[in-house]
Amino acid sequence: MCAMKLADLAAALGATLDDRSGHDGDTQVTGVSHQADWIRPGQAFVAVRGARFDGHSFIGEAVEAGAVVVLGEGLPEHALCPVPYLRVPHARAALADAATAIMGRPSDELSVVGVTGTDGKTTTSCLALHLLRSAGRSTGLLSTIGYELPDGVLRQPPSHFTTPEAPQVQHILREMLRHGATDAVVESSSHALAMDRVRGVSYDVAVWTNLTGEHLDFHGTMEQYFADKAKLVQRARHSVLNADDLPWFDQLLPLATEGGRTCTTYSAEGGEADWRATDVQEGAEGITFTLHAPDGRFSASLPMIGRFNVANALAAMAGVAATGVATAELVEALAGFDGVAGRMEMVERGEGEPRVIVDFAHTPPSLEKALETVRVTTDGALWVVIGSAGGPRDPSKRAPLGAVATRLADHAVLTEEDHRTTPLRDILEEMERGAREEGRTNFVSIGDRTEAIRYAVCSAAPVDTVLLAGKGPEETLERDTETIPWAEIEQARAALRVRREGGCP
Numbered sequence: 001m002c003a004m005k006l007a008d009l010a011a012a013l014g015a016t017l018d019d020r021s022g023h024d025g026d027t028q029v030t031g032v033s034h035q036a037d038w039i040r041p042g043q044a045f046v047a048v049r050g051a052r053f054d055g056h057s058f059i060g061e062a063v064e065a066g067a068v069v070v071l072g073e074g075l076p077e078h079a080l081c082p083v084p085y086l087r088v089p090h091a092r093a094a095l096a097d098a099a100t101a102i103m104g105r106p107s108d109e110l111s112v113v114g115v116t117g118t119d120g121k122t123t124t125s126c127l128a129l130h131l132l133r134s135a136g137r138s139t140g141l142l143s144t145i146g147y148e149l150p151d152g153v154l155r156q157p158p159s160h161f162t163t164p165e166a167p168q169v170q171h172i173l174r175e176m177l178r179h180g181a182t183d184a185v186v187e188s189s190s191h192a193l194a195m196d197r198v199r200g201v202s203y204d205v206a207v208w209t210n211l212t213g214e215h216l217d218f219h220g221t222m223e224q225y226f227a228d229k230a231k232l233v234q235r236a237r238h239s240v241l242n243a244d245d246l247p248w249f250d251q252l253l254p255l256a257t258e259g260g261r262t263c264t265t266y267s268a269e270g271g272e273a274d275w276r277a278t279d280v281q282e283g284a285e286g287i288t289f290t291l292h293a294p295d296g297r298f299s300a301s302l303p304m305i306g307r308f309n310v311a312n313a314l315a316a317m318a319g320v321a322a323t324g325v326a327t328a329e330l331v332e333a334l335a336g337f338d339g340v341a342g343r344m345e346m347v348e349r350g351e352g353e354p355r356v357i358v359d360f361a362h363t364p365p366s367l368e369k370a371l372e373t374v375r376v377t378t379d380g381a382l383w384v385v386i387g388s389a390g391g392p393r394d395p396s397k398r399a400p401l402g403a404v405a406t407r408l409a410d411h412a413v414l415t416e417e418d419h420r421t422t423p424l425r426d427i428l429e430e431m432e433r434g435a436r437e438e439g440r441t442n443f444v445s446i447g448d449r450t451e452a453i454r455y456a457v458c459s460a461a462p463v464d465t466v467l468l469a470g471k472g473p474e475e476t477l478e479r480d481t482e483t484i485p486w487a488e489i490e491q492a493r494a495a496l497r498v499r500r501e502g503g504c505p
Contacts, residue, residue: 002103002174003030006069006084009044012101013094015086018075027068027084032098032167034091041066044102046095049073055091071098092196096166100200106173107202110140111183113319114201116193116232117209117242120312124209125187126340127316132183134333135325140176143187145341145473147172149179154341166197173201183323194228206236207319208252209312210245230255239263240318242311243273264294266318268311275318277310284355284377284465285346293317293327301335305357306344306373342473344373347492350500354380354460356492360472362389362417364400367469371408380463381410383456387417387449387470388427390478398427399434406440409467411459414445415452417470418478449477450491457495458504468492 007025010017030042036058039045045062047055047070056079059070069084071094088094113132115125125143132139133152141148142164146156157164157172164172169186176184192198211226226248233239239256243249243265256263267273268280276292277300286303289310302313317330339345347356355378361370367386375382386405388398405412414431416424428445435443446452449471456466468488471477477486498504 003028003042004102005029009069009098009101010086013071013086013088013097015071015088015094018085018087029069029098029102032071032095032102034095034165036062036065036067039065039067042068044069044071044098046070046091046098047072048091048095071095093199096196096199099167099170103170103174105200105202106170106177107184107200109177110173110181111137111323112186112201112203113183113205113207113323114186114188114198114203114232114236115207115209115315115319116188116190116229117207118212120209120308120315121187121189123309123340123343124207124312124315124319125185127312127334127337128185128207128320130337131316131320131325131330131333132185132323134336135320135329137183137323137325138180139183139185140173140179140181141185141187142169142172143185144189149176150181151179164197166200169197170200188232190225190228193231201235203232203236204238205319205322206232206239206256207315208233208239208241208245209315210242211248226251234258237261238322240315240322241265242315243267243271244269244311264318264322266311266314268307268314275314277314280307280310282307282377284379291317291327291331293321295327298327298331300331303335303337303346304339304344305346305377307376308373309344342471342488344370345489347489347496349496352462353496353499354383354457354462355465356457356468356496357465358468358472358488358492360470360474362470362472364397364404367401368404368408370467370469371404374465374467375408378465380461380465382408383411383413383460383464383466384409385413385415385449385452385456385466385468385470386431387415387419388431389417390419390422390424390427395422395430398430399437402431402434402443403438403440405431406435406443407438410442411456412440412443413452413456414443415449416447416477416479417449419480420478421480450494453491454495454498454504457492458499 006027029044032044034046034048039062045067071086075085129141138150146154188198233256244267265273266275268277270278277289279290281288288301291298291300342360345358359370361367384405424447460466471488476483
């Protein structure tokens, strides 16, 4: 178990002791949290002042749970604190710094590749993980899809850690070390960077995918969004930048080379860059292209669809190359990438069977992009199976989903997707309305998702493509008041088996 003395923690944080209860500098601090109900005996409680609540109001609850010290930006005049109080300039920064110190700065012992950007973060992170492991590196992953230790098993943080906070980030990095990791890939979102969740991570390489308008409800402006993401580039020893990402590339370049730090660039459009792709050819099972790298020219293949994935592949290869892996090894490993679960994931198929793809697209814009991407490499008809969530989760998207599905696919199968206690018939009727307002009749509604998938797979011709949209990598399906286990990829495989064995209706 990681721990440090209270006196050492105060020194590491540069904190001022505001002690109204006496203290023992030798007290062992075993962890830290800013949530009073997450506190365990021996831990530090960080009183963060938020927009709605002041953490100082929960000191009593935290101490009762076992907190041995409280950190904050100043103890209110009439507040009671029966344990030592350490005053710090910024509570959120102190949360990260305390977690990093108590866990023994685990990222200092790892070679860390960080990935940020609006689009492509998860795919690029998974590509980098695959390339590092293929090179024989014992590598862990911390991503929005979960985390992996070097054993390759995808795990999820406890349910109350929807987005891992700094203590969980540091704990996971320490776990990677305990399991023999030498390298780590850390997907670093703008929220994580802005809220100091990854403040204590020592990045060796920063990979930048792109920047487009998103999350402005949180960041306020594109300029602030850029500034928050740029923190990754400013913290890393080496950066990998997208030369096609204008105008942001021009602003990033000087930041990436400050203080003697180094930088490489990439371009999926064949532009001027250290890593370039030309002669890009898209096929039904993947993409081929000519790779122009700093040490030569190579023929590369990527078993994914979507031209945008060429940029993700270049970013990952350039990032991993910066850790010392040879380009020839990267090109060889790229051809064996299995893809990202639930994101344009192609299901293995036999001769005479349609191509089936599982994707997470569940909003009208994402469904539109997914269908357009798949259409490029579809020789026959394009089928889509799509549903819409129930409850208060944006019912206004249901009709537009029906419209997009029937406008861009040849055949649409409308079905369930976590309808919860909302009557499924109401959801399907809204999707049908959207289709009819587009003047479309190329759809059928099948409420049971298993039956909907089997209908599409059984009805498709061998040259057709079936896109199963909406569920992606999710592990449950919420039906009425039930939450049932779900694996879309297994549903696809089962449907293909039914077809193969002649069990189609």
